Amino acid sequence: MKVKAAVFERVGEPIHVEELDLEDPKRGEVLVRLEAAGVCHSDYHVVKGEWESAGPLVLGHEGAGVVEKIGPGVTSVSVGDHVVLSWVPYCGTCAYCMAGKPALCPKVEETAYQNVQYDGTSRLSRGDESVPSYLATGAFADRVIVHETGAVPIRKDAPLDRAALVGCAVATGVGAVLNTADVQPGDTVLVFGCGGVGLSVIMGAGLVSAGQIIAVDMSDKALELAKSLGATAIINPSRDDVATTVRGLVDERGVDWAFEAIGLKPTIEQAYELISPGGTVVVVGQSADGVTIEIDPMVMSDREKSIIGCNYGSSRPAIDFPRLIDLYMQGKLDLDRLVGHTSSINEVNEAFTRMGQGEGGRTVILYDHA
Numbered sequence: 001m002k003v004k005a006a007v008f009e010r011v012g013e014p015i016h017v018e019e020l021d022l023e024d025p026k027r028g029e030v031l032v033r034l035e036a037a038g039v040c041h042s043d044y045h046v047v048k049g050e051w052e053s054a055g056p057l058v059l060g061h062e063g064a065g066v067v068e069k070i071g072p073g074v075t076s077v078s079v080g081d082h083v084v085l086s087w088v089p090y091c092g093t094c095a096y097c098m099a100g101k102p103a104l105c106p107k108v109e110e111t112a113y114q115n116v117q118y119d120g121t122s123r124l125s126r127g128d129e130s131v132p133s134y135l136a137t138g139a140f141a142d143r144v145i146v147h148e149t150g151a152v153p154i155r156k157d158a159p160l161d162r163a164a165l166v167g168c169a170v171a172t173g174v175g176a177v178l179n180t181a182d183v184q185p186g187d188t189v190l191v192f193g194c195g196g197v198g199l200s201v202i203m204g205a206g207l208v209s210a211g212q213i214i215a216v217d218m219s220d221k222a223l224e225l226a227k228s229l230g231a232t233a234i235i236n237p238s239r240d241d242v243a244t245t246v247r248g249l250v251d252e253r254g255v256d257w258a259f260e261a262i263g264l265k266p267t268i269e270q271a272y273e274l275i276s277p278g279g280t281v282v283v284v285g286q287s288a289d290g291v292t293i294e295i296d297p298m299v300m301s302d303r304e305k306s307i308i309g310c311n312y313g314s315s316r317p318a319i320d321f322p323r324l325i326d327l328y329m330q331g332k333l334d335l336d337r338l339v340g341h342t343s344s345i346n347e348v349n350e351a352f353t354r355m356g357q358g359e360g361g362r363t364v365i366l367y368d369h370a
Contacts, residue, residue: 005141011049025071038062050288060139089147173200175313198261206230
């Protein structure tokens, strides 16, 4: 089968769109006709060279579509199901999966983090050359092969261009609040970064009735979007001192929770400085290769400050994705405002340019199967 895909070759070169060959699904695999894919900062890390990834590679990992074919042994989805892609193809039987932590499953490291399927290969090719799918997903193609645990069935009345965002940004950001953290009603929340993940953190904080929700970003457009999604205060560090402003909004002790959704050393360290005694930093953003942070361990122990990691919002995709879609359909989760632009796959380079300029809102690629 021929598919249209956006192929990354190497850092510094534009991504180009071409036809590739796609094999049929093998045992345990699913063929999905994608209707929409979100452009995520994790893809941008590869484009900028912050994460080392060899080309050729089909990027993209946030998508939704319709199941067209299933391989032998598949039981969790059927042809015609509407699905959201998940880039954590978990085994379901290891200690992490049994504990409800599929993102920590060893299979994720063996497959998604190597850009291959369960058998160690890719289903995409260009002539005699294999072309891997990023995070075993490769959503910048109009059809994809994923493991059946990477195709999560959802209700058919949900718009797929909105459902696509649940596959990464929304699951990660909302999940950071609902699953990873323990934000209580009235708690003060600070969010560094108002991209798709940070905005989803803000929505998650609103869902649990947090008190002050303070958003920090260098982009006024992103901050206005944050305010429309529930931020009670916004700070642009190019104009205002973050520490002084935050302490003026809460008190000198600091905030109960700080979510860092960028992955930068200075903002992670500042988040730690701005949490109160007994407070917690949740590191949600993905850092470039080689980034480390410095903290004072005496302050950590003496003031009982915590730093915890958050991968994929500690999500259980089969359970959490349908719930997030239900919240959207009930009007409790505003996915519509997350979409800043829609485009075709041919405009993927422009989408990354907008991301680099800090424009608010997610770009969603829409696939035309006419």
